[in-house]
Amino acid sequence: MYRLYDYLPSGNGYKVRLVLKQLALPYELIELDIKVGASRTPDFLAKNPNGRIPLLEIPQKGYLAESHAIIAYLAEGSTLIPDDPYQRARMWQWLCFEQYNLEPNLGTVRFWLKMLGKTRAELGEKLIEKKKSGYAALDVLEDGLRERNFLVADQFTLADIALYAYTHVSHEGGFDLAPYPNIRGWCDRVSSQPHWAPITAP
Ligand SMILES: N[C@@H](CCC(=O)N[C@@H](CS)C(=O)NCC(=O)O)C(=O)O
Incomplete structure (x- = not known):
């Protein structure tokens, strides 16, 4: 199952959650309070050196940061991306x-x-x-x-x-x-x- 590191009020995170919902892809949500630096801890920086959410953990592959890279990866082959x-x-x-x-x-x-x-x-x-x-x-x-x-x-x-x-x-x-x-x-x-x-x- 995908694991999404996120902060609920984030619009960048919301894009990823909307695509996951739209495509009915199950995921585990790990909430981080970015206001108190939760995306800047050594543990999180080891996952995303840019220290930002959203971050998607993809089983058997690794981590993927940047909301638009994530949604493009998830939506590959779906109607959310035009064929033409x-x-x-x-x-x-x-x-x-x-x-x-x-x-x-x-x-x-x-x-x-x-x-x-x-x-x-x-x-x-x-x-x-x-x-x-x-x-x-x-x-x-x-x-x-x-x-x-x-x-x-x-x-x-x-x-x-x-x-x-x-x-x-x-x-x-x-x-x-x-x-x-x-x-x-x-x-x-x-x-x-x-x-x-x-x-x-x-
Ligand atoms: N270009 C990135 C921007 C990511 C970003 O700015 N994330 C913010 C929340 S929306 C963040 O994690 N800020 C916490 C910090 O910088 O410590 C994306 O589209 O995912």
């Missing part, structure tokens, strides 16, 4: 965008405000910059969803799971999705998929 090479590349385009433009802004602001309890005054200019970049990423996502049910190939893929993870909880970082009707409709479609579960569900 161009559509598959477009899925990867969104996955790369998520890691470079969306998660570092939406995810980080949420972590600072909700998980670490930092105040806006404490964060100052740093927060303003992250909010600006986060809204720029939301603009791109809103445009990418124009007249589309899902991001790629009109089918539910890893791109939807990965971009949904931090977007649907972006209000916890103070982002307002009211001006983004395409994103809001898409979030409803993603959460209506069979086997969907809320972010903190083990």
Whole structure:
């Protein structure tokens, strides 16, 4: 059975849990409290020298880090990855965008405000910059969803799971999705998929 090292509020971890659920793959969850450095212990660093969750332990193989590497491994051969090479590349385009433009802004602001309890005054200019970049990423996502049910190939893929993870909880970082009707409709479609579960569900 797979073993997943994770922290339930993590959007990166949530992507992996959603794919495991979607594909009905059984797994054991090992929860680590990253707020108190549980992913930075010598024991965990021996498993993932980058000191971060999610980390998947694959029987007879080893450890796999990085949410998008993990979900691509798990979903190999399923309908969550388009067959057509161009559509598959477009899925990867969104996955790369998520890691470079969306998660570092939406995810980080949420972590600072909700998980670490930092105040806006404490964060100052740093927060303003992250909010600006986060809204720029939301603009791109809103445009990418124009007249589309899902991001790629009109089918539910890893791109939807990965971009949904931090977007649907972006209000916890103070982002307002009211001006983004395409994103809001898409979030409803993603959460209506069979086997969907809320972010903190083990
Ligand atoms: N690019 C990585 C990012 C992983 C990451 O940033 N994990 C965070 C939680 S979302 C973490 O483990 N932070 C704890 C730490 O850095 O000590 C992925 O997509 O999995």
